[in-house]
Amino acid sequence: xxxxxxxxxxxxxxxxxxxxxxxxxxxxxxxxxxxxxxxxxxxxxxxxxxxxxxxxxxxxxxxxxxxxxxxxxxxxxxxxxxxxxxxxxxxxxxxxxxxxxxxxxxxxxxxxxxxxxxxxxxxxxxxxxxxxxxxxxxxxxxxxxxxxxxxxxxxxx
Amino acid sequence: xxxxxxxxxxxxxxxxxxxxxxxxxxxxxxxxxxxxxxxxxxxxxxxxxxxxxxxxxxxxxxxxxxxxxxxxxxxxxxxxxxxxxxxxxxxxxxxxxxxxxxxxxxxxxxxxxxxxxxxxxxxxxxxxxxxxxxxxxxxxxxxxxxxxxxxxxxxxx
DNA sequence: GCTTGCTTTCAAGCGCGCTCGAAGCTCTAG
DNA sequence: CTAGAGCTTCGAGCGCGCTTGAAAGCAAGC
Numbered sequence: 001x002x003x004x005x006x007x008x009x010x011x012x013x014x015x016x017x018x019x020x021x022x023x024x025x026x027x028x029x030x031x032x033x034x035x036x037x038x039x040x041x042x043x044x045x046x047x048x049x050x051x052x053x054x055x056x057x058x059x060x061x062x063x064x065x066x067x068x069x070x071x072x073x074x075x076x077x078x079x080x081x082x083x084x085x086x087x088x089x090x091x092x093x094x095x096x097x098x099x100x101x102x103x104x105x106x107x108x109x110x111x112x113x114x115x116x117x118x119x120x121x122x123x124x125x126x127x128x129x130x131x132x133x134x135x136x137x138x139x140x141x142x143x144x145x146x147x148x149x150x151x152x153x154x155x156x157x
Numbered sequence: 158x159x160x161x162x163x164x165x166x167x168x169x170x171x172x173x174x175x176x177x178x179x180x181x182x183x184x185x186x187x188x189x190x191x192x193x194x195x196x197x198x199x200x201x202x203x204x205x206x207x208x209x210x211x212x213x214x215x216x217x218x219x220x221x222x223x224x225x226x227x228x229x230x231x232x233x234x235x236x237x238x239x240x241x242x243x244x245x246x247x248x249x250x251x252x253x254x255x256x257x258x259x260x261x262x263x264x265x266x267x268x269x270x271x272x273x274x275x276x277x278x279x280x281x282x283x284x285x286x287x288x289x290x291x292x293x294x295x296x297x298x299x300x301x302x303x304x305x306x307x308x309x310x311x312x313x314x
Numbered sequence: 315g316c317t318t319g320c321t322t323t324c325a326a327g328c329g330c331g332c333t334c335g336a337a338g339c340t341c342t343a344g
Numbered sequence: 345c346t347a348g349a350g351c352t353t354c355g356a357g358c359g360c361g362c363t364t365g366a367a368a369g370c371a372a373g374c
Contacts, residue, residue: 044350055333058353073340075351088300095297099331120308127301134294137287140252143245144284151277201320212363215323230370232321256361322369332358339352344345
């Protein structure tokens with residue numbers, strides 16, 4: 001998946017003390033006033049920034065997940081808000097949310113505040129799925145660690 | 158994925174104190190002397206026990222991941238060792254190991270002790286991938302928690 | 315012996331999420 | 345004016361991991 005680049009970058013950025021870094025990320029990525037470089041980005045720039053391909057960005061737009069403005073020539077212009085949404089989309093995709101669910105969720109977002117209840121439900125479901133997934137991964141992690149111990153000739157192999 | 162049933166069961170079984178439970182699981186699932194019910198299982202029983210479909214079990218065999226014995230009529234008979242392997246396979250699949258890598262690994266296992274070095278390398282790679290994945294999931298988890306807080310009308314939404 | 319439900323093999327199909335390629339338009343540098 | 349890079353839309357293709365279906369054999373109860 002091309003989206004791994006994004007994660008690498010985000011993870012690299014979040015080395016520091018966890019809680020404050022996360023707050024900073026939220027501020028940066030979700031609702032903060034638009035920062036310095038508020039210049040709209042071309043599809044290639046946006047793709048590079050979020051770690052997706054330009055093809056994927058166009059595909060997401062086609063699916064209604066993001067709606068960048070167009071300039072006079074019909075070129076896409078991704079605003080800071082568009083980029084924040086792309087980061088959100090990428091995180092949700094990486095955590096296993098399906099395109100169908102994501103499309104549903106974004107459609108609710110675009111319908112305005114009356115849909116908050118259902119949006120919260122979707123986020124709660126996703127939260128639970130992620131929690132479960134992390135537990136699964138921890139089991140798998142233990143299994144690899146066990147195998148590695150055995151292959152390292154650990155006494156209780 | 159049909160494999161979720163397995164995870165549910167394993168997770169249900171591993172409620173207790175983490176470390177000792179994990180040891181018990183390893184003992185049970187990896188190298189312990191075969192336990193009480195050493196009766197071979199039909200493909201349907203095996204499927205039920207590991208939470209996969211019978212189709213998937215046959216597919217895994219076709220791919221060389223497991224080699225259950227056959228009875229006089231050509232029916233598959235899954236031994237305890239076969240079941241342990243299936244559990245291992247399921248965990249690795251759920252943690253995102255590809256069929257290709259898993260086939261390579263199992264082929265090394267079947268080639269005997271001389272392949273331990275490469276097997277260890279594969280398990281270490283997989284360990285690293287899982288670790289990375291868990292970090293990604295934690296970011297996504299934070300994102301859902303943030304959204305839920307906002308939708309719950311939390312002051313610092 | 316018949317029925318019911320399991321088993322077998324084999325090959326084809328599918329759903330998801332991209333991914334690619336073609337054909338053509340626009341911008342910039344030289 | 346031209347070359348080359350990057351943009352547009354559109355539709356088709358693909359890779360992975362199953363999943364399904366067809367056709368036929370086997371087992372157990374009535």
